[in-house]
Amino acid sequence: MLNPGRVLLVHPLGYRACAASADISRIANIMPPLGLASIAAYLERRGIRATIVDCYARPGSDRAIRDHLLAERPAFLGISCTTSSFLDGIRIAEAARAALPGIRTVFGGPHVSALKEALFPRFPAMDLAVVGEGEETLSELIASGSGSPGNIRGIVFREGREGIARFSGFRDREIELDTLPFPAYENLDGFPDSYKLPIFNYPRAPNTSCISSRGCPYTCSYCDRSVFRRSFRHNSAEYLYEHLRYLKERFGIRHVNFYDDQFTFHRKRVEAFTGMMIDRPLGMTFNCAVRAEHVDPELLRRMKAAGCWMVSLGIETGDERLLAGHRQNADLGRIAGTIRMIKRAGIRTKGLLMMGLPGETEETIRRSMDYVFSLPIDDFNLAKFTPFPGSPIYETIRELGDFDEDWEKMDCMHFQFVTKGMTAARLEERYRDFYRSHFMRPRVLMGYAAMLWRSPGSWLRFARNMGDFLEFARTNRRLMDETC
The missing domain is CATH 3.80.30.20 (tm_1862 like domain)
Known part of the structure; x- marks a missing residue:
């Protein structure tokens, strides 16, 4: 039985973990995933427990992701991707679906916001995508249990038996930033020392x-x-x-x-x-x-x-x-x-x-x-x-x-x-x-x-x-x- 009040948010590394120690861009700069931290804070304010696994700060987190999925059984897996980390995100989604059948994978970030429906035919591990800002959209999606994603603005979802991707359209209004809670920095393992x-x-x-x-x-x-x-x-x-x-x-x-x-x-x-x-x-x-x-x-x-x-x-x-x-x-x-x-x-x-x-x-x-x-x-x-x-x-x-x-x-x-x-x-x-x-x-x-x-x-x-x-x-x- 999956837990509908829990979500795991993942920031992919983008390449093989064994290469992280030689990636000079990572050695010189490890920035916290502020977008995911903001989403986590927003969800928790609405009673949804949000855990973050930052694979960029902690390469080799596949075991931690699997252990969390099996222990907490979240109904949703949210993955925020840039273009270079998108395929690693797909790999994580595939592994999650194998470990926890029935979990719903939700992709977000600039890559999916740009390409929207075009990604879905090539990547069956994508169940849903959030286009644009994620706080309100993901909150509504989780609250709905993803039963009717087409009624939620800012969502790409699969429709019908053939699973044709549809975009529900952009949200009607933008978030007023002062209404958001501070990002959930405390949900980032090792913050602030893990980030440079x-x-x-x-x-x-x-x-x-x-x-x-x-x-x-x-x-x-x-x-x-x-x-x-x-x-x-x-x-x-x-x-x-x-x-x-x-x-x-x-x-x-x-x-x-x-x-x-x-x-x-x-x-x-x-x-x-x-x-x-x-x-x-x-x-x-x-x-x-x-x-x-x-x-x-x-x-x-x-x-x-x-x-x-x-x-x-x-x-x-x-x-x-x-x-x-x-x-x-x-x-x-x-x-x-x-x-x-x-x-x-x-x-x-x-x-x-x-x-x-x-x-x-x-x-x-x-x-x-x-x-x-x-x-x-x-x-x-x-x-x-x-x-x-x-x-x-x-x-x-x-x-x-x-x-x-x-x-x-x-x-x-x-x-x-x-x-x-x-x-x-x-x-x-x-x-x-x-x-x-x-x-x-x-x-x-x-x-x-x-x-x-x-x-x-x-x-x-x-x-x-x-x-x-x-x-x-x-x-x-x-x-x-x-x-x-």
């Missing part, structure tokens, strides 16, 4: 990530819009302050990374929040991401006084013509001025770039390197462009170059798309050149040396994993032992 922000991206531990908004008002070609679509909502300053206070008092958190696309989009909110942090200090610091259009010297001064330690800013490419083809307000002069403004405010800066956009050439890569190296950037992240389902460019990507749509490798760590005029081998070579040139610059080396006292915990992590970091510097590729 990117190395050299924080001054103190324990630390964690936090989301204070959903969606983005912009329409960049490469961004997945499948979950929140065109919406942009944010928590109030009061909610945000109380969220941080909860993290400090309950878990001892000392630094938070706001994992928002546009933290400063609504200036009045940031002014109110920073005012609270200045007037009633929590003894915490934070990072955030901004666009050049939405910061100024006075706002940065307030953010610094409130504890802002680092600001990330999307650059994408140092070639303005290429940039203009993929995002609005492609003004590299303005971006450069904003980066210098952030540095003058005494805040660490991080540039976010990608290589391999449609239209990329040897010349655009050279311009990107020249541009980035001319700026006072302390750290940067160079992603490999990946055309995700749900992004505007996905629909026409095959007209722009060669696209190997291997979902397991669509993690921004592989060149699955190769634009016309380039080769994958040459992109890999130039990618290595970019990182190597960055780390050989004296100013950059001095900056990392300063992290000995600005972020001592990062240096300890670096020392413990030195072999893996040095191997990454040599190859810049995820290390997967084919024989494991």
Whole structure:
């Protein structure tokens, strides 16, 4: 007999557990599955017991999943997937159905929100899918016992004897974020110590990530819009302050990374929040991401006084013509001025770039390197462009170059798309050149040396994993032992 008041929520690893110890992206950054934690908190407020198994934080959790299924016999298994973790999610669903016949598998996340019904004919282990935000939809689904999923908005379900997939349509309204409980961090095994922000991206531990908004008002070609679509909502300053206070008092958190696309989009909110942090200090610091259009010297001064330690800013490419083809307000002069403004405010800066956009050439890569190296950037992240389902460019990507749509490798760590005029081998070579040139610059080396006292915990992590970091510097590729 299955228990209708219980659900197991799983965050897949995305690849074989034996490869996790050599995955440099995982070693450098283990982010809590905040979406699942938010759903768990919402369900528990409605009397539904929600357990989370995070396979990314704890690889090799197959036995833990099976043991929980047999002991608790939940009626539902919820699996939240990105594109690269989707097939691992299918594997987990198949194993769950074999261990506990009758359990209903419910998939969510950006991959299923983008592809919806198209996935179901290929993957019989999918019983249902949640499209968009999961809190209200999954709660209604569990409360209904999945007897009439077609009556619940935001669901893809199988209909009739042939099991044809149908989408019930988008929900009529969006969630007001201040009505949600704080995520159920306590349901994450080992929180906060099991989770780590990117190395050299924080001054103190324990630390964690936090989301204070959903969606983005912009329409960049490469961004997945499948979950929140065109919406942009944010928590109030009061909610945000109380969220941080909860993290400090309950878990001892000392630094938070706001994992928002546009933290400063609504200036009045940031002014109110920073005012609270200045007037009633929590003894915490934070990072955030901004666009050049939405910061100024006075706002940065307030953010610094409130504890802002680092600001990330999307650059994408140092070639303005290429940039203009993929995002609005492609003004590299303005971006450069904003980066210098952030540095003058005494805040660490991080540039976010990608290589391999449609239209990329040897010349655009050279311009990107020249541009980035001319700026006072302390750290940067160079992603490999990946055309995700749900992004505007996905629909026409095959007209722009060669696209190997291997979902397991669509993690921004592989060149699955190769634009016309380039080769994958040459992109890999130039990618290595970019990182190597960055780390050989004296100013950059001095900056990392300063992290000995600005972020001592990062240096300890670096020392413990030195072999893996040095191997990454040599190859810049995820290390997967084919024989494991």
